[in-house]
Amino acid sequence: MKLPGAAKDAKPGNTKAGGGRESNLILGKARTDRPTREEAESAIRTLLLWAGDDPDREGLVDTPARVARAYEEFFAGYDADPVEMLNRTFEEVEGYDEMIVLKDIRLESHCEHHMVPIIGKAHIAYLPKNRVVGISKLARVVDAYAKRFQVQEKMTAQIANSIEDVLQPRGVAVVIEAQHQCMTTRGVHKPGVSMVTSRMLGAFRHDPLTRREFLTIIGNPASSVGA
Ligand SMILES: Nc1nc2c(ncn2[C@@H]2O[C@H](COP(=O)(O)OP(=O)(O)OP(=O)(O)O)[C@@H](O)[C@H]2O)c(=O)[nH]1
Ligand SMILES: [Zn+2]
Numbered sequence: 001m002k003l004p005g006a007a008k009d010a011k012p013g014n015t016k017a018g019g020g021r022e023s024n025l026i027l028g029k030a031r032t033d034r035p036t037r038e039e040a041e042s043a044i045r046t047l048l049l050w051a052g053d054d055p056d057r058e059g060l061v062d063t064p065a066r067v068a069r070a071y072e073e074f075f076a077g078y079d080a081d082p083v084e085m086l087n088r089t090f091e092e093v094e095g096y097d098e099m100i101v102l103k104d105i106r107l108e109s110h111c112e113h114h115m116v117p118i119i120g121k122a123h124i125a126y127l128p129k130n131r132v133v134g135i136s137k138l139a140r141v142v143d144a145y146a147k148r149f150q151v152q153e154k155m156t157a158q159i160a161n162s163i164e165d166v167l168q169p170r171g172v173a174v175v176i177e178a179q180h181q182c183m184t185t186r187g188v189h190k191p192g193v194s195m196v197t198s199r200m201l202g203a204f205r206h207d208p209l210t211r212r213e214f215l216t217i218i219g220n221p222a223s224s225v226g227a
Helices: 037-051 063-074 082-086 135-146 152-167 208-217
Strands: 100-111 117-127 171-180 195-202
Touching: 037 063, 082 135, 082 152, 100 135, 100 171, 100 208, 117 135, 117 152, 117 208, 135 152, 152 171, 152 195, 171 208
Parallel strands: none
Antiparallel strands: 100 117, 117 171, 171 195
């Protein structure tokens, strides 16, 4: 049984780089007191009834099981361990110490207020100190935090903070640009609106030239970020 639950056991963590951060290390741990799969499927059946449909009709009879499987995929981040991912580093890079940027990383998340998709892109940069990480691991860390119920600000900070905690580089930058379906398909109904968030640490926070180089490389979706 792998249904996700909220990370209610999150505790305040390391506060060395910028205020108001939670421990990513603890958020990487899944809770163990989850309901059974049968209970989850029963809840989905209740929602189908509540919406006004008949969960026993042919088209819907397998839907609770399908939705449970989809949830395992959407919320796999609760079982992911970003620290373990980022710990797979290597040092044989001839002293490479320039900026490393991974841009346009597809991001699929869910809004914690409405449980509907947040779809967008993440851009990550860091300035390595002694060691580098495999680039796929940065994309995996994005998924580890995105595949949870999220708000964009928190997800942005979690990704940056975890890279900082584990790699201890000279700087980390994360920019996320995303569309929230809670704003496009319901409520205020404003399609085409993107939310842009950023978390700049170390040299990206303190050195305007470093930040500008990063924003230029990613095509300036957030040219006003931190300016
Ligand atoms: N800052 C921030 N707000 C978000 C995010 N995702 C959703 N929201 C907003 O969270 C707010 C929740 O507001 P509520 O008034 O509690 O919920 P609601 O009645 O459904 O609000 P409306 O969306 O305005 O209909 C809304 O303004 C959403 O647009 C996010 O990642 N970051
Ligand atoms: Zn929402």
